[in-house]
Amino acid sequence: MPSVISVQNLSKTYASGLKALDDVSLEIERGEILALLGPNGAGKTTLISIICGIVTKSSGSVTVDGHDNVTDFRAARKLIGLVPQELHLSIFETVWDTVAFSRNLYGRETNAAYLEELLKKLSLWDKKDQKIMALSGGMKRRLLIAKALAHEPRILFLDEPTAGVDVALRQDLWNVVRALRDTGVTIILTTHYIEEAEDLADRVGVINQGKLILIEDKKALMRKMGQKRLTLELAKPLAKLPKALARNGLALLDGGRELHYSYDVRSSKDSIAKLLADLAKANVTFNDLHTEQSSLEDIFLGLVKQ
Ligand SMILES: Nc1ncnc2c1ncn2[C@@H]1O[C@H](COP(=O)(O)OP(=O)(O)OP(=O)(O)O)[C@@H](O)[C@H]1O
Numbered sequence: 374m375p376s377v378i379s380v381q382n383l384s385k386t387y388a389s390g391l392k393a394l395d396d397v398s399l400e401i402e403r404g405e406i407l408a409l410l411g412p413n414g415a416g417k418t419t420l421i422s423i424i425c426g427i428v429t430k431s432s433g434s435v436t437v438d439g440h441d442n443v444t445d446f447r448a449a450r451k452l453i454g455l456v457p458q459e460l461h462l463s464i465f466e467t468v469w470d471t472v473a474f475s476r477n478l479y480g481r482e483t484n485a486a487y488l489e490e491l492l493k494k495l496s497l498w499d500k501k502d503q504k505i506m507a508l509s510g511g512m513k514r515r516l517l518i519a520k521a522l523a524h525e526p527r528i529l530f531l532d533e534p535t536a537g538v539d540v541a542l543r544q545d546l547w548n549v550v551r552a553l554r555d556t557g558v559t560i561i562l563t564t565h566y567i568e569e570a571e572d573l574a575d576r577v578g579v580i581n582q583g584k585l586i587l588i589e590d591k592k593a594l595m596r597k598m599g600q601k602r603l604t605l606e607l608a609k610p611l612a613k614l615p616k617a618l619a620r621n622g623l624a625l626l627d628g629g630r631e632l633h634y635s636y637d638v639r640s641s642k643d644s645i646a647k648l649l650a651d652l653a654k655a656n657v658t659f660n661d662l663h664t665e666q667s668s669l670e671d672i673f674l675g676l677v678k679q
């Protein structure tokens with residue numbers, strides 16, 4: 374897939390001397406959903422803000438569909454919609470005026486039918502004549518999304534769009550995001566809800582202390598880095614682990630009633646068979662067994678701790 378955004382050797386040092394981004398290079402593919410994960414202060418918002426032209430870079434370059442985002446700012450910016458992390462809306466404006474103005478700001482003629490459809494999709498149509506101060510926090514979040522989409526951008530950045538949004542609404546928002554992706558819009562989102570990335574993203578990038586420490590296809594990542602755990606419910610509790618069974622990753626839990634075995638999905642194809650054979654030899658029998666795959670959250674925490 375050809376990339377739609379190309380970030381080359383991007384660094385940012387704020388006036389305070391803090392280095393928020395350190396030599397980040399990344400290609401964002403056309404039509405993908407890319408999730409950026411990273412702890413607080415990692416540099417996610419800084420990266421997004423530089424690509425969108427809100428924060429100036431210290432060095433490196435960004436192109437959006439071939440347009441340099443500094444020398445060809447207008448063309449680059451027109452392709453992008455941004456849902457910022459911070460809520461900032463003019464409270465005296467109405468919902469309708471906010472989205473209509475945002476569309477005009479990008480030089481697009483008013484298109485009442487498009488804006489109506491957009492507000493309906495985001496369950497804001499019945500609020501269209503309300504002043505923003507009369508909206509709830511979750512409604513304001515949805516309005517920010519409507520505003521970002523008012524000029525029909527081909528690339529949408531969502532910087533923690535579901536912070537403070539209830540579970541049902543979060544599901545609605547992700548359905549909107551999926552529907553947008555289906556129309557070919559490229560989507561870059563940051564989130565602290567890792568299950569969201571697990572659910573939604575095609576690729577996952579992890580930023581830590583200003584560095585992009587990983588960017589990978591989500592499924593491949595989960596396959597490659599995933600740990601599996603086998604749990605055996607023993608027929609009779611064991612007081613301690615027999616010597617013949619001892620191996621890395623094996624532990625006796627729940628007062629001797631359960632055996633847990635953690636293993637690497639790649640490196641140990643025959644380790645389960647060997648464990649089961651050793652159990653039979655040691656006369657340890659079990660009533661039930663199941664396996665679990667580690668989640669993206671486990672992988673993420675492991676990476677950031679390293
Ligand atoms: N305008 C600014 N001036 C000085 N330092 C800043 C500025 N904006 C951000 N920083 C610093 O840059 C670093 C990266 O911040 P950034 O907002 O990009 O992180 P983030 O990954 O978005 O974090 P969060 O998950 O909390 O939103 C932080 O240490 C932050 O304090």
Ligand SMILES: [Mg+2]
Binds near residue numbers: 417418419458532
């Ligand atoms: Mg942020």
